Amino acid sequence: MESIDPVTARAWLATAVEEARAGLAEGGVPVGAALYGADGTLLGRGRNRRVQDGDPSAHAETAAFRAAGRQRSYHGTTMVTTLSPCWYCSGLVRQFGISRVVIGEAATFHGGHDWLAGHGVEIVLLDDPECAAMMREFTARRPQLWDEDIGR
Amino acid sequence: MESIDPVTARAWLATAVEEARAGLAEGGVPVGAALYGADGTLLGRGRNRRVQDGDPSAHAETAAFRAAGRQRSYHGTTMVTTLSPCWYCSGLVRQFGISRVVIGEAATFHGGHDWLAGHGVEIVLLDDPECAAMMREFTARRPQLWDEDIGR
Numbered sequence: 001m002e003s004i005d006p007v008t009a010r011a012w013l014a015t016a017v018e019e020a021r022a023g024l025a026e027g028g029v030p031v032g033a034a035l036y037g038a039d040g041t042l043l044g045r046g047r048n049r050r051v052q053d054g055d056p057s058a059h060a061e062t063a064a065f066r067a068a069g070r071q072r073s074y075h076g077t078t079m080v081t082t083l084s085p086c087w088y089c090s091g092l093v094r095q096f097g098i099s100r101v102v103i104g105e106a107a108t109f110h111g112g113h114d115w116l117a118g119h120g121v122e123i124v125l126l127d128d129p130e131c132a133a134m135m136r137e138f139t140a141r142r143p144q145l146w147d148e149d150i151g152r
Numbered sequence: 153m154e155s156i157d158p159v160t161a162r163a164w165l166a167t168a169v170e171e172a173r174a175g176l177a178e179g180g181v182p183v184g185a186a187l188y189g190a191d192g193t194l195l196g197r198g199r200n201r202r203v204q205d206g207d208p209s210a211h212a213e214t215a216a217f218r219a220a221g222r223q224r225s226y227h228g229t230t231m232v233t234t235l236s237p238c239w240y241c242s243g244l245v246r247q248f249g250i251s252r253v254v255i256g257e258a259a260t261f262h263g264g265h266d267w268l269a270g271h272g273v274e275i276v277l278l279d280d281p282e283c284a285a286m287m288r289e290f291t292a293r294r295p296q297l298w299d300e301d302i303g304r
Contacts, residue, residue: 050222054221054222055218056217056218056220056221056222056223056248057209057214057215057217057218057244058218062209062214063209065208065209066207066208066209066210068208069206069208070202070206070208070300071208072300073303074303086243086247087243087244087246087247088240088243088244088246088247088248089243090243091238091239091240091241091242091243091244091246091264092209092239092240092243094239094240094243095238095239095240095302095303096208096240096303097303097304112243148222148224150247151225151226151247151248151249152249
């Protein structure tokens, strides 16, 4: 697999950020994600829906994965997420063989991306200040909701 | 947490087996699961719904977790599943701090339960011949569907 160019990575992250912002506007957990195919097609996008749907299984990455529907293979696909994936979402990436994860930020929450890198997943960490500011503001304002969302 | 007695473990497994059988009857992947509370209350139950709903994110364990709705804590809860949990479902258990996993069988598929044990989750492996026979028959009859379900 070719490495992703920075312009594409930022453009794909913008899709995930749109999802996160929409979630924030709905009173939800502001994490967004999108799954892109090997050819750069957007396969699915989604956001955390714990509050909106009362669904604790709908993390941003699993929502994007779900929206993409059934796929025969995830080889060459990229999961883009505004935040370092938790163990649940990291497990999804590993099990289904998603090839790459583009991460907005890992400063406010450090999930399983090192583990994924150790299992051959390409990790692109963008250190995006907007993603970090959005989470920092949210976790300060709704600490209990955030703790609930990550099982803490 | 007290250890689970074998009669309770078998009774709880029966709930997961009912789900798996229902999935098989629907033409789906025959894996079932249930989430039990610390006091033994059934919080949620579910089955793999890849075929039924066209939803690749609905593994048995995530379906049971979803059915249980929002919970403040998973401390003391038990996830019962007919089959060793894949990385996706193992990640769910670790992230949310589910305390125990009761597994029907791990002979036809060996998921992440050793990893969970290493992270403090109590694992009860029942080596149930009915669970193993159901998966063995299914994977022989629908190998492509099974491969798709585990991203192989």
